[in-house]
Amino acid sequence: MSEKNCIIVTGATRGLGYNFCKFISKLNWDIILIDISKNAFKVYNENKKLSDLKKNLQNNNRLKFFYGDLSKEKNVKKIFSDIKKSKMVPTGLVNFAGGDIKGDDKLAKGGKAKNNNLFINTKDYKNIYERNYYSTLFTCREFIKISKKKKLGKIVNVSSISGTYGSVNEFAYSSAKSNIIYLTRSFANYAKDFNINVNCIAPCGTTSARFLKTIKKRGKKDLLRLGKKNLNGFASPEDISKVVYFLLSDLSNFVSGQVIRIDGGETTSPF
């Protein structure tokens, strides 16, 4: 991409988003961090204070923080207008905001819905769907609007392997994540004329702080897998960061509209 990368990362202050920010901060890339609120970073004890988090991301790069619930279009528009005012010029967007999380709390720590299957109550369904799908839709739209004129930009959306097959459990999450795949393909077709690459990753279970904290509630199969190494284990946050880096870097300049599963070969059927 350009000489100085400046990446907008959503869901940036914890989990996979935060790990990705650490990864690119070492490359001195500027980072625009967006999250639901100022305290969302504390939920899984990855940092005690915001100053610690900042220290971990500060190198010879610029950092700028914005907050808001991205499932609401007006918040996304306001944040992108504030980004414009900040004079930081984004070259990429990575959409980590999301998760199989119900509820409207400002920490996005709602946990899974009670009936997390086809019979999930409609309020929880909408909440999970909006948190994942609409946040991605709204940020992609705003990013493309500001990048169109420059004819330069890279977007990486975050789906899940749950979005690549018919999932009985995690039904709302799986619906939202599968639509992120089709959103990616449509946006890639549209953004081609503006030299903007739009791709998507679909990770399997990945050992983010949230995942490790909640793994005890999962089945025996997952607990056994946790102890396994290499392709038989879970992905690590670094496994995810490396692929996202590839999709933002010059290495993937001719790649667009693609979905890369990061699952060690767990699922190999086409989708």
Ligand SMILES: NC(=O)c1ccc[n+]([C@@H]2O[C@H](COP(=O)([O-])OP(=O)(O)OC[C@H]3O[C@@H](n4cnc5c(N)ncnc54)[C@H](O)[C@@H]3O)[C@@H](O)[C@H]2O)c1
């Ligand atoms: N960890 C995994 O096993 C795994 C696997 C596949 C996909 N993913 C996806 O990766 C992403 C990160 O997951 P994680 O494991 O790091 O979990 P996490 O809960 O730590 O991270 C989710 C991030 O999204 C933010 N967020 C949630 N709702 C938001 C909203 N409405 N507006 C703005 N920000 C919001 C949270 O505050 C948090 O920063 C999610 O999209 C998740 O679906 C994770």
